[in-house]
Amino acid sequence: MKRKLYRSLYHHEHWFAEWWSATLLLSAGIYVIIIPENEIFHPFFIQDYLKIISNQVWYSLFIFIGFVQFAVLSYESLLGRVTAAFFASTLIIWETLNNFVYGSQSHFCLFAWGIFALINLYALARILSGVERVYEYNL
Known part of the structure; x- marks a missing residue:
């Protein structure tokens, strides 16, 4: 039983x-919707985004993609997980670059x-490489 649990955790660590x-x-x-004016933490979260669209739309995108990623993880769909991981990584890379350009470069965020x-x-x-298909469904 213990070995099966460790094996399952090892194969699902990416999940x-x-x-x-x-x-x-x-x-x-x-967080940024509920506490919009926190002086300590808020400046290091989502800010400016090169002014392409309003900040509220960016906050909503974070929430929407987070829910989508939760949903596809619960359905165990590889196509859904590819899509969710792509959009999540794109959004988080955008946030990382935004923090680097506009925020404090030394902050833990x-x-x-x-x-x-x-x-x-x-x-x-x-x-995309097929590793997931081999390990995920052959436990």
């Missing part, structure tokens, strides 16, 4: 990483956003 990424997207989007972008890119690479 948990994607789950944490979805949690980050949701919590960041909800820059590091955290970068790590979660890599997590989604790694998940995307696993699924």
